[in-house]
Amino acid sequence: MPIDFAAPSLVVARELIGASVFVDGVGGRIVETEAYDETDPASHSYAGHTARNAAMFGPPGRAYVYRSYGIHWCLNFVCMPAGHGAGVLIRALQPTAGIARMRERRGLADERLLCSGPGRLCQALGVTRALDGMRLDRPPFRVVARGEATVVVHAGLRIGITKSRELPWRFVLAGSPFLSKPLATAPRRDARSPARVSEPRAATAASARARRR
Secondary structure, three states: OOOOOOOOOOHHHHOOOOOOEOOOOEEEEEEEEEEEEEEOOOOOOOOOOOOOOOOHOOOEEEEEEEOOOOOOEEEEEEEEOOOEEEEEEEEEEEEEEEEEHHHHHHHHOOHHHHOHHHHHHHHHOOOHHOOOOOOOOOOOOOEEEEOOOOOOEEEOOOOOOOOOOOOOOOEEEEEOOOOOOOOOOOOOHHOOOOOOOOOOOEEEHHHHHHHOO
């Protein structure tokens, strides 16, 4: 079943674990994601629509690419209907295709370090701002759903943010050696289903439908 990018980012972030993404044939299996939404103070869309974050407001199924700390690019998949600012940050991949090209771009050989972090991932796949707003279902992108494959997904705290740090909106493939960092879990009082934690009211119905699938 294709990934429904019109669903809430919390749903999409989970469903992307075990899926694959390729840029001009270079890519791999997604093992780490983070969800962001316009109701979340840590999200770029929280303050509203700007020229910089325009792609994040849709339509869904597009790339949102931004530069972090003025140093490296970060790749996000846009979620929710147009006008609602939401997305999923792709934090880490397990390389499966174009590994020689990744090594050339990254200047190292260890597969575990090629795509273990959003900046490393974008460098390995050749992602730049030029891909911002481009459709994920057309070249140079190719996104392949995980299908019927069974995966164990763990949720924990996001990385490198100063707001909403308590939300368990980071998702990882259990046991993967390709993660950017070990998973930090939320305090017990916040350890509810990630698809229910501070979910935007406008997304409730879509989220419920997605969970029933």
